[in-house]
Amino acid sequence: MPGVLPGPEEIDRGMELNERGRKVLEEVVDTYIQRPVPVGSRLVAKSDKFNLSSATIRNIMADLEEMGFLVQPHTSAGRVPTDMGYRYYVDALREKGFGMVEEKFLASLHKSFKDTQDDINRLLNDVTAKVSSMSHCLAFAVPLRADNTTLNRVQLYRYRGNRTVAMLLTNEGLVTSKVLYTDFGLSQRDLDRISDYLNSEFSSCTIDEIKAVVMEQMSREKELADVLITNAMQICREALVFPDCDIIFSGVSELIGLPEFADQVNSIARAIEDKHTIIDILDGLNGGMQAEVLIGGENPESGFRHLSIITSEYRQGDRSLGRVGMIGPTRMDYSNAIPLVEVMARYISSAI
Structure with missing residues (x-):
């Protein structure tokens, strides 16, 4: 599953790295990050982190390759980190802190x-x-994501014909506007009353929470005696549909x-x-x-x-x-x- 990544204990099972192996792997990764060409044992041996011969470094790198942390792209070339090598390196960085x-x-x-x-x-x-x-x-x-935000205020404006402009402001600073098509004639006074109702009912609710309430209300639309509330629910349902x-x-x-x-x-x-x-x-x-x-x-x-x-x-x-x-x-x-x-x-x- 993405996101469930192997930790050091999973990587090391049956192939624990000793101190020298860890340091050599870290040096190979650091070197390759800076310059993406295969890293040879002679270059690693020149680092002031080691007091080891090139031959000893070469043997350690061969062991790291056998364990899956490094790979040699060509027989005569140096070695480069594998995904497994990078994973070990990243987990070690976390342990050290930044x-x-x-x-x-x-x-x-x-x-x-x-x-x-x-x-x-x-x-x-x-x-x-x-x-x-x-x-x-x-x-x-x-x-x-608009669905994750909380409503600060909604304002409705009469536009042309049977169209209404809905403007939503969230507490997180997101502002959206949308043109809605309604099949019922509403004056600006009606729209102001609907805006006041929606703000009093849903201010500081998340958009997801508002959608849930609206859907529940719409499912029993016949029970809503107030025509204005029915219109408010229909407008709210349309206004809260957002693009991907x-x-x-x-x-x-x-x-x-x-x-x-x-x-x-x-x-x-x-x-x-x-x-x-x-x-x-x-x-x-x-x-x-x-x-x-x-x-x-x-x-x-x-x-x-x-x-x-x-x-x-x-x-x-x-x-x-x-x-x-x-x-x-x-x-x-x-x-x-x-x-x-x-x-x-x-x-x-x-x-x-």
Whole structure:
């Protein structure tokens, strides 16, 4: 199941890494993240982290390959991390923590966007653009889902003929407007009375809660003696139908411009353009503000097998409002990417 990822205890079963093995694996991953060419034992041995010969390093790397953490693409080449190697590396990063990296990112976001917090969609666009430029990966945000927001106020306006304009403002700053077609003639005074009724009945209720009440009321429409209430329920039902969720992207060119994707530009672009697939992947995750990481083959969709997704929810209390995250190569710089995604979520949650 997407989102239920193997932890260190599952990866290590029957193949526990000793201290030297862990350090060599970490060095190979760090080196490959910085420069995507196979890593040789001689290069690892030059690191000041080791006091080991190149031959000893080579034997350790051979063991790591046998255990599934590394792979040798060509007989005469060095080795590169596998998805399993990256998973071990990411889980080890979590155990160590990210130190002051998160606070540095958070301060940067507060400084950059203190004037855009009243417009949630502008904020999401600005934050994803900033994060993409900082990470050189694709950043994304799933905007507020209207169904998850709470109603602040609804106002109805008479338009042309039998048309009515419904404007909804949520407590999270989402503003939507919709033209409704009604088969009953209502004056502006009637619409004002309906607006007052809906606001008094449903203010601070979530859209989902309002829909449930409206459907229950409509199911016993004949019992509603007040024609105005009946009209209010019909208008409310029509006004609360929203389009499918969209995704805000920033940094597509950053992603497809990476050297490992030079011969995969079209397939990577197609995968990113399929927003419904991305939404399906995100919907299968567990949720929460701690970043979830899908690495390569852990992604359930074949188009994402060469990519990693890091994502976190932004929330209001215990209620999920949307998601932010990054998509990049499996060799993305997880030590910066994971805290950056978590900070994105924390910052947007605090701004709403």
